[in-house]
Amino acid sequence: MSDDIQELSNKSQLDNDQYLTFILSEEEFSLPIIHIKEIVEYCEITPVPLVPSFIKGVINLRGGVVPVIGLAERFGMEAGEITKRTCIVIVEIEHDSEVALMGCIVDKVLQVRDIEDDVIDPAPSFGSTINIDFIKGMAKIDEKIVAILEIEKILSVEEIAIVREMNKNKENATDDAD
Amino acid sequence: MELDECVQIFASESKELLEDMESALIGLEKKQNDPELINQIFRAVHTIKGSAGLFGFEDIIEFTHVVENVLDDIRNCLISVNTDIINIIFQCKDQINLYIEALISESQVDEEESKRLAELLKTYQNGEQEQNAAEELQADSSCPLTPFAETNEQDETSDKKPAEKDHYFHISFYLGEDSFRHGFSPKVILDQLRDIGEIISVTPHLDHFPNIENYCPDACYLGWFIIFNSDKSKQEIAEVFEFLDESSYHILPPETSVADFQKMISELPEDEYKAIGQMLIDIGSLTEKELNDALKANLETGELTGKILVSQGDVQAELVETALKKQAQVKQTKKNAISLIRIDASKLDTLVNLVGEMVISCAKTGRLIKKYSDEELTESASEMTETLEEMREVVLGLRMIQLTGTFNKFHRVVRDISSKLGKQINLEISGGETELDKSVIDQISDPLTHIIRNSIDHGVEMPEERISAGKESVGKIKLQAFHETGAICIKVSDDGRGINRNLVIEKAVRKGLIDSNKKYSDKEILNMIFEPGFSTASEITDISGRGVGMDVVKKNIESLRGTIDISSDEGKGTEIKIILPLTLAIIEGFNIGVADQSYIIPLDMVVECISVDDLITEEIHRKSYIKLRDEVLPLIDLQQFLALDEVTDTGKSRKNIVVVSYSGKKAGLIVDALYGEIQTVIKPLGRIFEGIAGFAGFTILGSGSVALIIDIPALINNAITQEHKYFNELSATTKKVKSNNEKIAEV
Numbered sequence: 001m002s003d004d005i006q007e008l009s010n011k012s013q014l015d016n017d018q019y020l021t022f023i024l025s026e027e028e029f030s031l032p033i034i035h036i037k038e039i040v041e042y043c044e045i046t047p048v049p050l051v052p053s054f055i056k057g058v059i060n061l062r063g064g065v066v067p068v069i070g071l072a073e074r075f076g077m078e079a080g081e082i083t084k085r086t087c088i089v090i091v092e093i094e095h096d097s098e099v100a101l102m103g104c105i106v107d108k109v110l111q112v113r114d115i116e117d118d119v120i121d122p123a124p125s126f127g128s129t130i131n132i133d134f135i136k137g138m139a140k141i142d143e144k145i146v147a148i149l150e151i152e153k154i155l156s157v158e159e160i161a162i163v164r165e166m167n168k169n170k171e172n173a174t175d176d177a178d
Numbered sequence: 179m180e181l182d183e184c185v186q187i188f189a190s191e192s193k194e195l196l197e198d199m200e201s202a203l204i205g206l207e208k209k210q211n212d213p214e215l216i217n218q219i220f221r222a223v224h225t226i227k228g229s230a231g232l233f234g235f236e237d238i239i240e241f242t243h244v245v246e247n248v249l250d251d252i253r254n255c256l257i258s259v260n261t262d263i264i265n266i267i268f269q270c271k272d273q274i275n276l277y278i279e280a281l282i283s284e285s286q287v288d289e290e291e292s293k294r295l296a297e298l299l300k301t302y303q304n305g306e307q308e309q310n311a312a313e314e315l316q317a318d319s320s321c322p323l324t325p326f327a328e329t330n331e332q333d334e335t336s337d338k339k340p341a342e343k344d345h346y347f348h349i350s351f352y353l354g355e356d357s358f359r360h361g362f363s364p365k366v367i368l369d370q371l372r373d374i375g376e377i378i379s380v381t382p383h384l385d386h387f388p389n390i391e392n393y394c395p396d397a398c399y400l401g402w403f404i405i406f407n408s409d410k411s412k413q414e415i416a417e418v419f420e421f422l423d424e425s426s427y428h429i430l431p432p433e434t435s436v437a438d439f440q441k442m443i444s445e446l447p448e449d450e451y452k453a454i455g456q457m458l459i460d461i462g463s464l465t466e467k468e469l470n471d472a473l474k475a476n477l478e479t480g481e482l483t484g485k486i487l488v489s490q491g492d493v494q495a496e497l498v499e500t501a502l503k504k505q506a507q508v509k510q511t512k513k514n515a516i517s518l519i520r521i522d523a524s525k526l527d528t529l530v531n532l533v534g535e536m537v538i539s540c541a542k543t544g545r546l547i548k549k550y551s552d553e554e555l556t557e558s559a560s561e562m563t564e565t566l567e568e569m570r571e572v573v574l575g576l577r578m579i580q581l582t583g584t585f586n587k588f589h590r591v592v593r594d595i596s597s598k599l600g601k602q603i604n605l606e607i608s609g610g611e612t613e614l615d616k617s618v619i620d621q622i623s624d625p626l627t628h629i630i631r632n633s634i635d636h637g638v639e640m641p642e643e644r645i646s647a648g649k650e651s652v653g654k655i656k657l658q659a660f661h662e663t664g665a666i667c668i669k670v671s672d673d674g675r676g677i678n679r680n681l682v683i684e685k686a687v688r689k690g691l692i693d694s695n696k697k698y699s700d701k702e703i704l705n706m707i708f709e710p711g712f713s714t715a716s717e718i719t720d721i722s723g724r725g726v727g728m729d730v731v732k733k734n735i736e737s738l739r740g741t742i743d744i745s746s747d748e749g750k751g752t753e754i755k756i757i758l759p760l761t762l763a764i765i766e767g768f769n770i771g772v773a774d775q776s777y778i779i780p781l782d783m784v785v786e787c788i789s790v791d792d793l794i795t796e797e798i799h800r801k802s803y804i805k806l807r808d809e810v811l812p813l814i815d816l817q818q819f820l821a822l823d824e825v826t827d828t829g830k831s832r833k834n835i836v837v838v839s840y841s842g843k844k845a846g847l848i849v850d851a852l853y854g855e856i857q858t859v860i861k862p863l864g865r866i867f868e869g870i871a872g873f874a875g876f877t878i879l880g881s882g883s884v885a886l887i888i889d890i891p892a893l894i895n896n897a898i899t900q901e902h903k904y905f906n907e908l909s910a911t912t913k914k915v916k917s918n919n920e921k922i923a924e925v
Contacts, residue, residue: 046884049820050870058884063535065861065876
């Protein structure tokens with residue numbers, strides 16, 4: 001019985017070891033594939049007014065409305081030009097036992113690869129190109145350092161609350177503009 | 179997992195039964211001796227007890243058992259119906275409801291309350307039982323000591339007489355031949371019987387004695403026939419004999435209860451086909467063991483089970499007959515009944531969503547087909563659209579349920595609160611058959627409860643006050659529902675004292691909600707009631723008056739895309755009118771364009787569209803309103819409001835004004851383009867966009883792209899808060915214009 005459980009957790013451990021790597025502003029990042037539902041080609045995004053600029057809008061994903069954020073903008077980086085390789089990575093975010101979908105714009109998707117836990121170092125306390133809160137760890141792959149992103153943080157509830165706050169401020173600003 | 183589902187079904191069925199029970203109880207208050215209502219209440223409790231038994235919910239069984247006993251006594255006219263006992267049964271109903279809810283939430287129920295209620299009920303029963311005992315003492319002397327071969331005949335005669343209240347069981351049992359050898363004494367059985375009841379008589383059976391040559395002195399050939407008085411059930415008595423392996427015993431329930439049992443059989447639910455034996459067990463006239471024995475005998479001899487049961491002396495022949503009839507009847511009803519299926523609401527939601535998707539993709543296909551202008555293709559597409567339209571209506575209809583259930587709950591609310599306050603109030607309900615989307619119904623119950631509570635507490639006066647005001651002492655609250663132009667209207671009106679405007683203003687000033695120097699229109703004063711933190715009752719009661727009421731009510735109703743309106747005649751009464759959309763899933767939308775993006779405005783809020791000619795454009799630029807047919811129409815420039823970039827390549831720069839109205843307030847929205855009507859499936863904003871004021875949801879257009887649905891009420895409310903500003907600007911601009919004109923004149 002306990003062996004089974006052991007085996008199961010080993011298995012999920014295995015899944016956890018797989019990461020999708022992608023390019024964002026010429027830099028390589030990765031996400032655990034366990035969070036990724038699918039990858040779709042870049043398509044027309046309907047902008048939503050009165051939200052922070054990193055929320056690019058919404059797309060129609062087979063009849064469902066999925067919000068899309070620009071990961072680069074989220075990290076305060078320059079957004080890459082939209083090319084043929086631009087993709088939207090659809091991730092699943094769990095909150096209050098509800099699973100919400102969210103799209104992240106990335107410049108280019110590279111591959112799915114295994115990254116062993118022992119080559120992942122904790123995030124450096126400084127010196128990284130993006131907010132270290134968003135980084136789960138740094139992985140050494142082929143002599144390169146790839147940041148593994150913490151998707152829950154990037155799209156966390158607190159962040160959403162901040163998003164709301166911002167949008168309120170913005171609303172007030174527009175009110176004043178009237 | 180499966181068990182969970184069963185428990186869910188049990189819970190929802192029990193809830194329905196409890197609702198029936200409540201309405202029957204309310205009916206019983208008016209017609210205290212209506213046997214049909216008493217039966218209905220009894221059946222509800224009985225069925226819940228039975229189903230709880232299936233799952234082994236001991237606490238529910240225990241509690242319902244006590245309630246059932248009392249109800250049974252009421253049914254048999256042993257306890258008379260009065261307001262007190264109805265009150266207790268009301269409380270019992272609530273307690274059962276708590277048990278059911280506790281099952282779902284896996285929480286605990288306050289057992290103390292159950293005990294208290296059970297005690298209360300028992301006092302009723304005991305009071306009556308003492309009477310019974312007295313009656314039985316009298317009956318004792320004439321107690322028949324007939325062997326039960328004859329009792330069957332007697333039954334037939336006694337059946338025709340009204341049921342007398344003796345509880346005599348006729349028990350016959352034989353110990354096995356080996357019993358004495360095992361050291362078993364029949365005295366044990368008699369002792370045990372004495373513990374649970376009274377042995378009226380014991381007659382030995384000697385017919386098992388063999389011829390003298392076969393006689394074995396240490397074998398037990400004895401059998402006994404006992405007339406036994408007990409209020410225990412047959413099953414409980416049978417437990418005394420349960421451990422005798424070789425003995426055969428038969429317990430014939432009290433003879434006069436045949437009629438009761440027959441009644442019980444006829445009252446068994448008709449939606450379930452049951453074997454006769456099962457029916458008899460259900461009503462308690464047969465034990466499982468007896469049935470099993472009879473079934474065994476059936477296998478061996480091939481004789482009918484019913485006949486075996488009768489010949490074994492387990493049940494009376496009439497009972498088997500009644501059960502047979504019932505069985506046939508159930509078969510019949512089964513055939514006739516409209517078959518109902520319980521469906522998980524989420525499955526329905528999925529279906530509604532899917533149909534919504536189909537509507538979208540169908541619109542898309544239609545658009546593509548237009549390109550090819552192929553006649554056959556167009557025709558086939560239009561056929562498809564039509565079928566889909568039909569399908570959509572059917573599917574949406576699936577979610578529609580009647581308001582009756584929700585409305586009927588208010589009988590209880592009115593009853594409880596008015597009696598607590600010492601008021602006399604009649605609740606009149608009409609239009610309960612009006613159907614509404616299930617999700618709307620689920621959410622309308624709380625606001626309505628609040629409004630009705632307010633009417634009872636603040637609206638309707640005390641009887642003396644009413645009489646001195648020249649009204650009937652009994653107040654009236656009307657709850658109505660009806661269709662009104664594509665929407666549902668629910669009205670709650672009372673004939674109470676109405677709303678005192680001065681009190682409202684005084685209160686609002688004190689709470690700092692309004693400016694005391696300003697003049698307010700009647701409507702504005704009434705609407706102050708919906709302000710957060712407003713409450714006119716000078717005394718806070720536990721019924722209403724906490725000041726967290728009407729604003730929440732208003733919010734809830736607006737979240738259903740509904741509106742609430744209040745009107746009141748001081749001294750005559752108050753009326754609150756709620757208008758709700760028929761469904762939440764699909765709306766008729768009006769597609770507009772602002773800065774190259776499509777937006778949807780709910781069509782029912784669009785009044786008219788005006789194209790802005792150059793002259794008006796001039797006007798718009800200067801101020802945020804226009805004069806439309808002698809009415810001032812405040813304007814909202816959507817492009818500004820949504821902080822969108824101005825479109826640069828405007829071939830035709832002509833803008834349009836869409837006039838929208840919401841609860842009597844009008845506003846003009848300045849938009850770039852009008853695309854026309856469109857059916858839209860509303861998709862929720864989702865967590866990320868929840869906080870954005872001004873949008874009600876998303877929808878997917880025929881082109882496959884997403885469009886935002888504009889939340890007109892939020893938009894207009896925004897405009898109203900700015901109204902003040904508008905008028906300030908208005909006076910400023912007119913002055914400016916005047917001075918400009920004067921200047922021009924001077925030049």
